[in-house]
Structure formats: structure tokens, C-alpha cells
Amino acid sequence: MNGGFxxxxxxxxxxxxxxxxxxxxxxxxxxxxxxxxSLEVKLDLARKEIYSNLTxxxxxxxxxxxxxxxxxxxxxxxxxxxxxxxxDRLFANDPAIVAGLARMGARTLMVxxxxxxxxxxxxxxRNFGSAHPEGYRKAHRLMKMAEKFRLPVVSFIDTPGAxxxxxxxxxxxxxxxxxxxxxxxxxxxPIIVIIIGEGGSGGxxxxxxxxxxxxxxxxxxxxxxxxxxxxxxxxxxxxxPEAASTLRIAPKELLALGIIDRIVPEPLGGAHRNYERAAxxxxxxxxxxxxxxxxxxxxxxxxKRYTKYRRIGSFEEE
Amino acid sequence: MRFFSKHxxxxxxxxxxxxxxKCKSCSAMVTQSALESNIMSCPECNYLYPLxxxxxxxxxxxxxxxxxIDSRMHPNxxxxxxxxxxxxxxxxxxEKRAGIPEAVVTGIGSLGGFAVACAxxxxxxxxxxxxxxVGEKITRLIELAIEKRIPLIIISASGGARMQEGALSLxxxxxxxxxxxxxNRKRLLYISVLTNPTTGGTTASFASLGDITIAEPxxxxxxxxxxxxxxxxxxxxxxxxxxxxxxxxxxxxxxIVGRKELKAKLIEILTLLETPKFTNETIRGVVxxxxxxxxxPGPLEA
Ligand SMILES: [Zn+2]
Numbered sequence: 001m002n003g004g005f006x007x008x009x010x011x012x013x014x015x016x017x018x019x020x021x022x023x024x025x026x027x028x029x030x031x032x033x034x035x036x037x038s039l040e041v042k043l044d045l046a047r048k049e050i051y052s053n054l055t056x057x058x059x060x061x062x063x064x065x066x067x068x069x070x071x072x073x074x075x076x077x078x079x080x081x082x083x084x085x086x087x088d089r090l091f092a093n094d095p096a097i098v099a100g101l102a103r104m105g106a107r108t109l110m111v112x113x114x115x116x117x118x119x120x121x122x123x124x125x126r127n128f129g130s131a132h133p134e135g136y137r138k139a140h141r142l143m144k145m146a147e148k149f150r151l152p153v154v155s156f157i158d159t160p161g162a163x164x165x166x167x168x169x170x171x172x173x174x175x176x177x178x179x180x181x182x183x184x185x186x187x188x189x190p191i192i193v194i195i196i197g198e199g200g201s202g203g204x205x206x207x208x209x210x211x212x213x214x215x216x217x218x219x220x221x222x223x224x225x226x227x228x229x230x231x232x233x234x235x236x237x238x239x240x241p242e243a244a245s246t247l248r249i250a251p252k253e254l255l256a257l258g259i260i261d262r263i264v265p266e267p268l269g270g271a272h273r274n275y276e277r278a279a280x281x282x283x284x285x286x287x288x289x290x291x292x293x294x295x296x297x298x299x300x301x302x303x304k305r306y307t308k309y310r311r312i313g314s315f316e317e318e
Numbered sequence: 319m320r321f322f323s324k325h326x327x328x329x330x331x332x333x334x335x336x337x338x339x340k341c342k343s344c345s346a347m348v349t350q351s352a353l354e355s356n357i358m359s360c361p362e363c364n365y366l367y368p369l370x371x372x373x374x375x376x377x378x379x380x381x382x383x384x385x386x387i388d389s390r391m392h393p394n395x396x397x398x399x400x401x402x403x404x405x406x407x408x409x410x411x412x413e414k415r416a417g418i419p420e421a422v423v424t425g426i427g428s429l430g431g432f433a434v435a436c437a438x439x440x441x442x443x444x445x446x447x448x449x450x451x452v453g454e455k456i457t458r459l460i461e462l463a464i465e466k467r468i469p470l471i472i473i474s475a476s477g478g479a480r481m482q483e484g485a486l487s488l489x490x491x492x493x494x495x496x497x498x499x500x501x502n503r504k505r506l507l508y509i510s511v512l513t514n515p516t517t518g519g520t521t522a523s524f525a526s527l528g529d530i531t532i533a534e535p536x537x538x539x540x541x542x543x544x545x546x547x548x549x550x551x552x553x554x555x556x557x558x559x560x561x562x563x564x565x566x567x568x569x570x571x572x573x574i575v576g577r578k579e580l581k582a583k584l585i586e587i588l589t590l591l592e593t594p595k596f597t598n599e600t601i602r603g604v605v606x607x608x609x610x611x612x613x614x615p616g617p618l619e620a
Contacts, residue, residue: 168541174521174526246397
């Protein structure tokens with residue numbers, strides 16, 4: 001299978017064995033069905049064992065898996081319809097962030113999300129999910145539209161970070177992100193954020209302020225990439241696994257720190273192994289969240305959102 | 319409520335040692351006192367050396383015109399972060415180096431008779447990075463400015479979010495921006511002053527949200543640092559890239575003002591916007607009502 005990791009080796013080996021046995025012609029002298037069954041039990045155990053004890057760095061690797069479902073996959077599988085809306089009306093349309101109107105059950109939503117490419121050509125177009133200021137400004141424009149029509153905003157997060165390039169800086173990458181933070185903090189409509197893969201620092205945060213922030217079980221969210229942190233603090237890129245642990249970027253740790261509100265389970269082995277099941281979990285989580293938030297009066301929702309972020313931090317005061 | 323007078327020592331670690339010193343930028347030989355009297359900028363080439371928070375405040379406020387708040391907040395170590403050194407040890411050495419317990423000093427002051435809420439960041443404390451304390455102090459300052467209906471001035475000097483507090487640091491971007499959303503709605507004035515350097519998460523939050531944005535000449539102001547960009551694009555960067563003058567040309571800042579002229583320019587803007595004036599006694603009263611404020615600024619020299 002495409003993009004297997006070292007830690008998945010026992011799983012991949014068992015899978016290969018089962019595949020091999022299944023391919024044996026019907027006429028094969030020995031009945032292998034019992035053997036297949038026992039291997040499948042082993043496989044199930046191996047998956048449970050490996051995926052419930054992932055290190056933070058393994059979590060990062062799965063979050064970056066090239067076959068992992070991306071924003072448009074979730075939109076296709078979760079939403080009943082989707083009309084993509086383009087452009088920031090100032091400079092360009094940034095394909096690294098997609099946005100548009102979507103229908104989910106009885107609700108129309110404004111959906112926003114980082115979009116990575118599946119292959120090299122598509123990644124050049126999507127810039128590997130690293131947005132320019134135009135992406136954040138498109139999101140800003142459409143969030144204000146969501147507010148105007150009282151549509152809940154659903155934001156899918158999946159970016160290694162905001163793009164560090166000349167044009168991005170010239171056109172105010174920092175300013176674009178900062179304005180989104182200020183706007184999202186007081187946007188008068190419910191905002192739900194779901195980190196589906198990489199939550200890369202300010203580039204993620206620029207569309208990730210919300211009433212409820214959730215993470216898929218094998219995603220990460222960090223102030224800096226583990227590689228970047230390793231290069232600065234350890235002066236060594238290869239210390240990224242250590243940095244990943246030290247930075248506490250896995251969902252469980254972020255939940256404990258009060259930075260996210262809930263973890264959305266993934267199918268065994270990761271979302272890339274079963275898109276439909278991953279999408280079902282995401283849909284369920286979104287529906288629950290939308291129901292919860294719909295019942296809260298707007299004024300109260302604004303107050304709750306402010307308080308939620310207001311209390312995040314850890315310090316001493318004499 | 320707590321009034322106390324704390325004498326803060328600012329170390330001269332960032333100032334080239336000795337009587338005569340070679341300028342980092344133009345290699346001219348300059349005397350320490352010439353550097354000092356020129357507010358830590360080279361008299362020959364105007365290169366701006368980092369200006370510690372209290373020294374900066376001293377350029378804006380006279381004796382008894384600035385009152386620090388939240389001076390007793392210290393960082394802790396929520397992640398038990400250890401790289402080549404445990405985070406608490408880094409805090410200790412930063413405090414020793416900077417002479418203050420965190421990377422920002424906040425307070426209320428009288429600027430030419432105008433009451434202002436003012437924050438000065440200090441690059442000498444862990445590169446002016448924003449962790450929980452910086453986020454909280456800035457947020458409290460904004461909230462105080464809202465309550466007292468006074469203008470806000472934040473002088474940034476920061477390498478961005480502090481890695482040692484992980485995602486907690488990242489969330490300070492939201493916290494400060496959310497407070498500014500409320501501040502903005504009250505139709506109060508926020509002047510953001512960007513100094514060398516202002517980068518990363520600080521630029522991507524409160525530093526970019528001023529009604530008026532002032533940059534110091536020649537300051538590096540950016541989201542991603544030039545080294546990261548060069549690595550990413552594998553090309554040479556344009557001349558003067560990410561410097562104040564470059565940002566002005568690209569429409570990202572309102573004006574460039576030198577260190578010596580900053581006070582007069584701030585007062586000019588406050589006057590044009592008809593900000594109410596207060597006497598020092600009134601300001602002191604406001605401060606006393608609010609509690610937990612100490613008398614400042616502390617002596618600037620060791
Ligand atoms: Zn010089």
C-alpha cells in the first residue's frame with residue numbers, strides 16, 4: 001500500500017499475507033479460509049495495538065499521509081451539495097484554501113478549508129495547502145457573508161503552515177491572519193473548526209478560531225512544525241520526533257490543555273484507510289456540534305467564545 | 319491593591335561593552351555614551367540596537383508619568399519543556415539578562431497629558447517571544463483601556479510565539495486579537511508601533527491590528543523570517559525585503575518614525591483625534607482605583 005510507515009510494518013505484512021491467500025485460485029487443494037480468518041484476527045489486534053499507542057511523531061506522519069482525506073473529500077462525502085466560491089476581490093483566488101456554500105441535512109453552511117493536492121501537479125496548484133494572504137482574505141470575505149446570512153461556519157484545517165514567500169510577505173500575510181483572528185473572535189454566527197490533518201501554526205489558526213474546535217484522532221496542531229522547532233532549539237532537523245513529543249501536539253494532550261474541545265475518532269489505521277467511515281464520524285461530530293450551538297442565543301455565544309480563549313494560558317502571579 | 323516600588327536593573331549585555339565600540343552595522347567606532355544618548359541607535363548609520371522595555375518607556379514618559387500594572391506575573395512551565403535546557407532555566411537566564419520577569423512591560427501613563435494604556439515589549443527577554451504571560455498582560459492592558467476608555471499604544475519587539483509553551487502560545491494570538499475586537503468596537507484608538515524585529519505570531523496578531531501602524535526605520539517586520547523564506551524559495555530576496563521602508567512602499571504601514579521623534583508624533587496623533595486629556599493626578603487616581611499598580615518607571619541604570 002502507498003506510503004506505509006515503519007511502525008505500520010506488522011500491519012502491512014499481515015495484509016500482504018491475507019491478500020496473497022485470497023488470490024489463490026478456487027481450485028487450490030487446501031482450504032485457506034481458516035488461515036485467512038486467523039490472520040484477520042491477528043491483523044485486527046496489531047492495528048489496535050499500534051494505533052492506540054502512537055507517538056506524537058507517528059501522529060504527525062499519519063496527519064501528513066499522502067492518501068489522507070482532504071477538505072474536498074470530506075465536503076464530497078459529508079455535504080449534500082457544495083457551491084464553491086472563489087477569490088478575495090482584491091488580488092487573486094488562492095486554491096490553497098477552498099470555500100463555499102454547502103448543504104448538510106436541513107442546514108446551509110459556509111464551509112472553508114485548506115486544500116492539499118494529491119499529486120505533484122495538483123500540489124503545485126494548491127501550493128501543498130500553504131495559503132497566501134489571498135486565501136485568508138477569501139475566507140474573511142466569506143465568513144462575513146456567513147454572518148450576514150446567519151450561516152454557521154465550518155472550517156477544515158489541514159496545512160503545514162502559511163506560505164513563507166516573497167509575494168505572501170509583500171501582500172501582508174501577517175496582517176491577513178491577524179484580521180481573521182479579530183473577525184472570527186466576534187463573528188456573529190456559530191463557528192466549528194475541525195483539524196483533519198496538519199494544524200500548522202498561524203497558517204492553521206488564521207481560519208481556526210471557533211466555538212468548538214475538534215481534531216481527528218491522528219491529526220496534530222502546533223505552534224511550529226516539529227522540524228522547525230528541532231532546527232531552532234536542537235539545531236538539528238532530525239530531532240523532529242523529540243520536538244513533536246516536547247511540543248505536545250497530539251489531540252489528547254491538546255484536549256488536556258484546553259486548546260481543543262473534542263477528539264473525533266478515526267477508523268482503525270487512520271482516516272486514509274476508510275474515507276467513508278472517517279466521513280461518517282466527521283458528519284456526526286459536525287451535526288452534534290451544530291445542534292448544540294444552534295440552541296445558544298447569539299449574545300451568549302459571543303460571550304462564551306471570548307471567555308473560552310480568554311482563559312487559555314498558564315502563568316504564576318504573586 | 320498593591321503599591322510598591324521596585325528598582326529594575328537593566329543589564330548592558332546587549333550594548334557593546336567598553337567605552338569605544340565598533341558598530342555592528344557600519345563598523346564605525348562609537349562611544350557607549352554617544353550610543354546611549356542617541357537612544358541606542360548608531361550616530362553614524364542610525365542602526366537601531368534593541369531598546370529594552372524600560373528604556374523605551376523612558377523615551378515616552380517622564381518621571382512619575384508611567385505606572386506599571388501586572389508587574390508580578392511570571393511564566394511557569396506547563397509543558398515541562400526541555401530542549402538543550404529546561405524552560406525554567408531559560409526563564410531564569412532571560413530574567414537575569416533583561417532585568418524584568420517577562421518579555422513585556424504594561425501600564426498606564428501620561429503622554430503629553432493624554433492618558434494612554436501602553437505596552438513595551440523587550441527583545442532581550444527570550445527574543446520578546448509571546449507566551450502565556452505576554453498574551454495575558456497585553457489582554458489585560460486592552461481590557462483596562464476599554465474600561466477606562468483610553469487609547470492604546472503597543473510597542474512590539476518580538477520573535478513571535480514562544481515555542482516553549484507550545485499551542486498555549488499560539489492561542490495568545492487569538493486572546494489578544496479577541497480583546498482588540500472588543501476594543502475596536504468601542505471606537506477607541508490603538509496605535510501599533512513596530513520595532514526591530516517584529517515577526518511571526520506577534521505580527522500575525524495584535525501588532526497588525528492598529529488603527530495606525532508606525533514602524534521604526536530599518537526594522538525587520540514580517541510573518542516568516544528571511545532565512546525561512548530563502549530556504550523555501552531557494553532564491554535571493556529583494557533588496558530591503560521586509561524592512562520598514564519596504565513595508566511602507568507595499569502599503570503595510572502608515573508611517574516611519576525614528577526613536578527620537580516617536581513621542582512627539584504620538585502626541586500629534588492623539589491631539590488630532592481629540593483624545594481627552596488628563597492630569598497626572600487623575601491618571602494616578604485611575605490607576606489607584608484599578609489596584610495592583612506600582613510606581614514607575616524604575617531606574618533605568620544598574
Ligand atoms: Zn553604525
